[in-house]
Amino acid sequence: MANIREIAKLAGVSVATVSRVLNDYPYVKEEKRKAVWEAVEKLNYTKNINAVHLAKGRTYIVGVMLPYVNHPYFSAIVEGISEEALRCGYHLLLFQTNYDVQKELEALEMLRMKQVDGLIICSRTINWETLEMYKEDGPIVLCEDAKNDDVLSVYIDHYEAFLLGMNYLIGKGHRKIGYCIGRTTGINSQNRHAAYSDALRKIDETPREDWIFDHCLDIDDGKRVVNALCSMKERPTALLVSSDQVAAGIVLWGQSKGLNAPDDLALVSFDNHPISEALSITTIDLPLLLMGQRAFQMVHNCLITGTMAGQAEKLPVRLVERRSV
Amino acid sequence: MANIREIAKLAGVSVATVSRVLNDYPYVKEEKRKAVWEAVEKLNYTKNINAVHLAKGRTYIVGVMLPYVNHPYFSAIVEGISEEALRCGYHLLLFQTNYDVQKELEALEMLRMKQVDGLIICSRTINWETLEMYKEDGPIVLCEDAKNDDVLSVYIDHYEAFLLGMNYLIGKGHRKIGYCIGRTTGINSQNRHAAYSDALRKIDETPREDWIFDHCLDIDDGKRVVNALCSMKERPTALLVSSDQVAAGIVLWGQSKGLNAPDDLALVSFDNHPISEALSITTIDLPLLLMGQRAFQMVHNCLITGTMAGQAEKLPVRLVERRSV
DNA sequence: TATTGCATTGAAACGCATTTCATAAATTAT
DNA sequence: ATAATTTATGAAATGCGTTTCAATGCAATA
Numbered sequence: 001m002a003n004i005r006e007i008a009k010l011a012g013v014s015v016a017t018v019s020r021v022l023n024d025y026p027y028v029k030e031e032k033r034k035a036v037w038e039a040v041e042k043l044n045y046t047k048n049i050n051a052v053h054l055a056k057g058r059t060y061i062v063g064v065m066l067p068y069v070n071h072p073y074f075s076a077i078v079e080g081i082s083e084e085a086l087r088c089g090y091h092l093l094l095f096q097t098n099y100d101v102q103k104e105l106e107a108l109e110m111l112r113m114k115q116v117d118g119l120i121i122c123s124r125t126i127n128w129e130t131l132e133m134y135k136e137d138g139p140i141v142l143c144e145d146a147k148n149d150d151v152l153s154v155y156i157d158h159y160e161a162f163l164l165g166m167n168y169l170i171g172k173g174h175r176k177i178g179y180c181i182g183r184t185t186g187i188n189s190q191n192r193h194a195a196y197s198d199a200l201r202k203i204d205e206t207p208r209e210d211w212i213f214d215h216c217l218d219i220d221d222g223k224r225v226v227n228a229l230c231s232m233k234e235r236p237t238a239l240l241v242s243s244d245q246v247a248a249g250i251v252l253w254g255q256s257k258g259l260n261a262p263d264d265l266a267l268v269s270f271d272n273h274p275i276s277e278a279l280s281i282t283t284i285d286l287p288l289l290l291m292g293q294r295a296f297q298m299v300h301n302c303l304i305t306g307t308m309a310g311q312a313e314k315l316p317v318r319l320v321e322r323r324s325v
Numbered sequence: 326m327a328n329i330r331e332i333a334k335l336a337g338v339s340v341a342t343v344s345r346v347l348n349d350y351p352y353v354k355e356e357k358r359k360a361v362w363e364a365v366e367k368l369n370y371t372k373n374i375n376a377v378h379l380a381k382g383r384t385y386i387v388g389v390m391l392p393y394v395n396h397p398y399f400s401a402i403v404e405g406i407s408e409e410a411l412r413c414g415y416h417l418l419l420f421q422t423n424y425d426v427q428k429e430l431e432a433l434e435m436l437r438m439k440q441v442d443g444l445i446i447c448s449r450t451i452n453w454e455t456l457e458m459y460k461e462d463g464p465i466v467l468c469e470d471a472k473n474d475d476v477l478s479v480y481i482d483h484y485e486a487f488l489l490g491m492n493y494l495i496g497k498g499h500r501k502i503g504y505c506i507g508r509t510t511g512i513n514s515q516n517r518h519a520a521y522s523d524a525l526r527k528i529d530e531t532p533r534e535d536w537i538f539d540h541c542l543d544i545d546d547g548k549r550v551v552n553a554l555c556s557m558k559e560r561p562t563a564l565l566v567s568s569d570q571v572a573a574g575i576v577l578w579g580q581s582k583g584l585n586a587p588d589d590l591a592l593v594s595f596d597n598h599p600i601s602e603a604l605s606i607t608t609i610d611l612p613l614l615l616m617g618q619r620a621f622q623m624v625h626n627c628l629i630t631g632t633m634a635g636q637a638e639k640l641p642v643r644l645v646e647r648r649s650v
Numbered sequence: 651t652a653t654t655g656c657a658t659t660g661a662a663a664c665g666c667a668t669t670t671c672a673t674a675a676a677t678t679a680t
Numbered sequence: 681a682t683a684a685t686t687t688a689t690g691a692a693a694t695g696c697g698t699t700t701c702a703a704t705g706c707a708a709t710a
Contacts, residue, residue: 023668053667055668
């Protein structure tokens with residue numbers, strides 16, 4: 001593979017001039033410019049981008065840390081990030097973690113090693129203190145409530161969103177309410193649990209452990225929830241479900257068990273994925289695409305301005321009334 | 326940021342020795358090893374990975390070219406790739422193309438520039454000849470039928486799969502059959518159309534243009550198809566649908582229009598996504614996760630053995646009978 | 651004791667593009 | 681016509697880790 005020095009020699013100019021031509025800088029005579037392009041053509045030259053990265057100290061790559069990709073929640077965020085990245089000439093490096101702290105650390109190390117110019121964290125397990133150790137290494141944007149102003153974040157206030165759902169159900173007369181969630185750890189989940197408890201406390205009800213369904217991510221999990229509900233002596237009259245996918249599973253598997261929404265079980269879920277519309281599920285719209293877009297914009301903004309002032313942006317949610325309540 | 330030379334100076338050894346320690350090579354006295362680690366600690370040293378990439382001529386990154394990520398079909402493939410990549414210590418760089426040739430070329434250029442060690446193409450628009458120009462630059466694996474032995478591919482024989490679906494419907498007595506597809510260009514789509522035509526010809530039916538629904542990707546598109554069907558004087562009795570998502574949309578939106586499966590419209594779709602089970606849709610299982618895994622393994626195999634012998638691996642499909650026919 | 655061989659270690663070359671600094675030539679301004 | 685700019689161009693430094701090659705030291709075999 002030819003390098004820039006060979007081009008310089010063949011074109012009869014210096015490497016600096018070749019670099020100028022290649023990067024479209026002014027102050028190069030037209031004839032030399034032509035000579036360089038001809039040499040490039042003749043030797044079939046292509047830049048070694050790793051040398052460029054080394055010299056520039058930049059890669060124009062942003063890392064995306066997430067537990068997994070094949071879930072609508074995360075792929076929607078990634079789509080948003082990707083859209084913006086594309087527009088700005090950046091690429092995305094995926095760090096799939098499965099919530100493994102070791103893998104999360106690896107992603108952070110990659111920021112330090114300059115593999116990526118910035119990092120977007122869609123979800124995490126790693127603690128706050130560890131995260132802070134990498135603040136100097138490049139912009140990090142969290143897609144969750146940072147509760148902390150010295151880091152960048154774009155987030156959905158899941159306390160508020162859950163409260164919105166709870167109050168809606170309570171307003172419809174429900175008092176025996178449970179919920180489904182992807183995992184119980186994680187800041188989003190904790191916020192949601194707090195909203196759940198607080199809302200119940202207001203109507204003098206106590207949270208019931210057995211009405212909280214963990215590990216609910218996909219349609220299949222709805223089946224599990226339906227089965228569990230069917231074998232309960234006392235069951236909730238309503239569920240708040242953290243994902244439309246799970247709610248869809250509950251609706252569909254519920255039908256086959258004679259557990260119909262909204263009469264036997266009212267449902268309010270989250271995302272406003274097309275599936276919720278098709279199934280007439282009342283849902284709380286989450287601007288996931290927008291969250292991804294804003295996250296990238298924040299990283300990008302830091303990169304071009306050089307400032308890293310912490311800022312947190314809360315995105316609005318909206319209840320979409322349909323027929324599952 | 327400290328570099329390897331400063332570490333060497335502080336530890337009182339040569340840079341070669343530092344490199345040996347850092348990379349865990351033998352033949353370094355224990356005391357020097359310790360001195361190096363201490364210097365690393367003291368100066369808070371981290372490798373600049375771009376220098377490593379430049380020196381090694383490898384990045385341990387594999388590129389993934391796809392039109393978009395937020396569709397279950399592609400996110401399943403990416404999940405498979407990612408799983409294997411993780412196991413082998415590789416990372417994934419996303420090239421989202423939206424089927425734009427310019428963007429596809431960019432991904433290929435990144436292979437040439439050594440940004441990535443290999444490339445997996447999930448779907449493409451770019452033509453065969455262009456693709457071949459990058460063969461020398463590193464392993465490229467196609468996730469579609471290459472019909473050509475001098476490139477690597479893992480694929481689902483969509484001709485065969487579509488034929489399987491068609492014959493199943495025909496066996497059930499259907500003769501007026503249409504189909505839904507994501508796009509009409511693309512090799513997979515062409516194969517499917519060929520199977521459709523061939524199957525109809527066998528029973529002396531002619532393909533009907535207005536029973537072929539293009540741009541069908543998501544649940545929403547099912548709505549469009551239902552609306553179109555409802556306003557037809559003569560409508561098909563069965564549809565082959567290239568994605569479970571679309572089939573789900575057709576089933577659900579069909580219900581609200583009094584168009585019920587299987588009586589008013591029989592459906593056979595593809596993927597065997599959980600949603601098809603929940604809706605009892607007869608589907609043809611596509612091993613997407615496996616396809617992703619095998620694709621990565623092929624790239625990886627080329628990288629470690631250095632051989633690039635073209636090979637094509639066909640993955641099996643399987644009809645899952647349920648109640649939409 | 652002479653010799654083969656492994657353990658250790660460092661100097662220097664290598665991968666390659668970007669960028670700064672100094673210089674020279676060509677214009678424009680005074 | 682002279683000073684002040686602007687245009688053009690190359691040498692050399694810079695970013696930084698890996699790897700090869702030669703050399704030295706020390707132990708084991710002949």
